[in-house]
Amino acid sequence: MTTQGRGVTPVCREEALANAEAAGIEPLVRHSPLLSWLYALTSVRGASDVIGVIELLVAALIAARRFSPRAAAAGSIGAVAVFVATLTFLVSTPGIWVMVPGFPWRSPTRPAPFS
Numbered sequence: 121m122t123t124q125g126r127g128v129t130p131v132c133r134e135e136a137l138a139n140a141e142a143a144g145i146e147p148l149v150r151h152s153p154l155l156s157w158l159y160a161l162t163s164v165r166g167a168s169d170v171i172g173v174i175e176l177l178v179a180a181l182i183a184a185r186r187f188s189p190r191a192a193a194a195g196s197i198g199a200v201a202v203f204v205a206t207l208t209f210l211v212s213t214p215g216i217w218v219m220v221p222g223f224p225w226r227s228p229t230r231p232a233p234f235s
Contacts, residue, residue: 139165142165149171152205155205181195
């Protein structure tokens with residue numbers, strides 16, 4: 121990061137995109153019963169980085185099937201854990217579901233709930 125005039129600006133476009141992505145998932149992670157603890161340990165960007173590293177590690181383990189079926193099995197179990205954590209966003213994020221007249225179940229809001 122460099123300071124230019126009024127504040128701190130990202131050095132490169134990728135850093136700016138990573139910051140935007142971290143801010144984008146913050147409401148989801150903050151309300152998740154399985155992931156909200158990350159913010160007690162690190163910043164918003166740090167939590168996003170931890171989640172990204174876990175996803176890449178799981179993918180690498182699955183990809184290693186040819187060399188180590190046990191590693192791939194561990195990666196598959198990790199993938200299930202990632203999917204379950206992601207699904208908790210649907211039930212734990214406030215304001216993501218609304219009642220639609222004439223429809224018996226709640227449905228996702230339109231347009232995107234975080235804009």
